[in-house]
Amino acid sequence: MNIDILLSGFGGQGLMSVGKIIARAVIKDGKNTTWFPSYGAEVRGGTAHSFVRISDSIIASPLMKPPDIAVFLNQPSLDKFEKQIKSGGLLICNSDVLQREPVCDGVEIIKAPLNSIALECDNIKVANTVALGVLTAARPRILKRQIVIDVLKETFKRQDLVSQNIKAFYKGEKVVNR
Numbered sequence: 001m002n003i004d005i006l007l008s009g010f011g012g013q014g015l016m017s018v019g020k021i022i023a024r025a026v027i028k029d030g031k032n033t034t035w036f037p038s039y040g041a042e043v044r045g046g047t048a049h050s051f052v053r054i055s056d057s058i059i060a061s062p063l064m065k066p067p068d069i070a071v072f073l074n075q076p077s078l079d080k081f082e083k084q085i086k087s088g089g090l091l092i093c094n095s096d097v098l099q100r101e102p103v104c105d106g107v108e109i110i111k112a113p114l115n116s117i118a119l120e121c122d123n124i125k126v127a128n129t130v131a132l133g134v135l136t137a138a139r140p141r142i143l144k145r146q147i148v149i150d151v152l153k154e155t156f157k158r159q160d161l162v163s164q165n166i167k168a169f170y171k172g173e174k175v176v177n178r
Helices: 015-028 075-084 114-120 124-138 145-155 159-176
Strands: 003-012 030-041 047-055 068-071 090-094 109-110
Touching: 003 015, 003 075, 003 124, 015 030, 015 047, 015 124, 015 145, 047 075, 068 075, 068 124, 075 159, 090 124, 109 114, 109 124, 109 159, 114 159, 124 159, 145 159
Parallel strands: 003 068, 068 090, 090 109
Antiparallel strands: 003 047, 030 047
16 A cells, blocks of 8 residues: 655644644554655745655655645645546545635545534634544545544643544544545
8 A cells, every 4th residue: 555645735724733643643553654744935824735655565755646635724725736636536625715616537525614613623723633534534444543533642732632633533524424
């Protein structure tokens, strides 16, 4: 198995954190991974994306190929990267901010109101974790639910943040499991 994941949005939306969480969960599951961040000119508010490569074998290069999976939290990410997703891949996008429909031939598209769901969890900053829940439910072969939950608990030290992120994760799963 070789899976490339692209996470993209504005700086400050937690895409680097989600990339690290995915990488940690994959390692705990006995797979190999690389995580590669890329920041725009401004970190908070500018564009940012990270790449995660997952493999059953040793990873020789962290360089990203066209992604198998993409998670876009903003419209500029969709505009920039939508044509790069591999046919047969998965696109998860934030329907709260879409200004148009995604155009990705041969790609499964899951549109979810990530911001609205995050607000239901009392913290707009957990939209990234909502997306992680969507991804985990959509591709359980890649990310194991309980391992991701364990990594979320390890990542956030304050109990209120743990609670908000776990709630956001579960709500993200429900987007797929309706």
